[in-house]
Amino acid sequence: MKVYFIGAGPGDPELITLKGLRLLQRSPVVIYAGSLVNPKLLEHCSPEAIIHDSATLNLEQICSLCKQAHKEDKSVARLHTGDPSLYGAVGEQLDWLSEHGIPYEIIPGVSSFCAAAASLGRELTAPELTQSLIITRSSGRTPVPEAEDLSKLAAHRASMAIFLSVNNIEQVVKKLTAGYPESTPVAVVSRASWEDEQIVRGTLADIAAKVRQAGITKTALIIVGEALTHKYKPSKLYAKDFSHQFRRAQ
Numbered sequence: 001m002k003v004y005f006i007g008a009g010p011g012d013p014e015l016i017t018l019k020g021l022r023l024l025q026r027s028p029v030v031i032y033a034g035s036l037v038n039p040k041l042l043e044h045c046s047p048e049a050i051i052h053d054s055a056t057l058n059l060e061q062i063c064s065l066c067k068q069a070h071k072e073d074k075s076v077a078r079l080h081t082g083d084p085s086l087y088g089a090v091g092e093q094l095d096w097l098s099e100h101g102i103p104y105e106i107i108p109g110v111s112s113f114c115a116a117a118a119s120l121g122r123e124l125t126a127p128e129l130t131q132s133l134i135i136t137r138s139s140g141r142t143p144v145p146e147a148e149d150l151s152k153l154a155a156h157r158a159s160m161a162i163f164l165s166v167n168n169i170e171q172v173v174k175k176l177t178a179g180y181p182e183s184t185p186v187a188v189v190s191r192a193s194w195e196d197e198q199i200v201r202g203t204l205a206d207i208a209a210k211v212r213q214a215g216i217t218k219t220a221l222i223i224v225g226e227a228l229t230h231k232y233k234p235s236k237l238y239a240k241d242f243s244h245q246f247r248r249a250q
Helices: 018-026 039-044 059-071 091-099 112-120 150-156 166-176 207-214
Strands: 003-007 029-032 050-053 076-080 104-107 133-137 159-163 185-190 198-203 220-224
Touching (some): 003 018, 003 059, 003 091, 018 039, 018 076, 029 039, 029 059, 059 076, 059 091, 112 159, 112 220, 133 150, 150 166, 166 185, 166 220
Parallel strands (some): 003 076, 029 050, 133 159
Antiparallel strands (some): 159 220, 185 220
16 A cells, blocks of 8 residues: 555645546545645545544654554555645655655646646746746745745746745845846736635736735745736747648648
């Protein structure tokens, strides 16, 4: 039996993958991130499943639950918000399981930055505007490597998705304007894909004030870049005069 690290998606319970849902339904032990995962997903658990909310647990306690389930030959659905590979504190859990000979598998999920882009109705890699996306966060209680300071990343002027930073929006804007013009469009998406989703749009010049006015202080993504505009040029992929492996130019 394995410990399955399942990406629960950003909030909308229908955004979990089919594989993740199947494993959740059949796992006799479920450990979910209660502060972030939509509790509606727990409705898919077996009536006999033992469910633990990891919001009140530390690493040792979480790993102890996994170890006990392994001894009892039970699989564990470890339900994380979004995709486990981003800001999920998964690495230390995986290493602990490896050290104790407990097999695991990671099931990818829809990240909140994808849900935010969908809600904004924009493509984050817009032709001839930007072909790069930087996923990052600002420094806070958990530091960020100096080379990845927002003021340095801003020099690229690529699209940027900034996690875990809306409570420090003024400092974020200050660092971003070291590279982006103040006219750069910004959108803050709070609780992307949830029923109470909230979107605030602006520029680097006014977004901080708008966010404060909206009362958004956590669980929000900051999306920055010209890809939020309509200034892009159409992709050559569907252009009539562009040939590729599957189609001849007309």
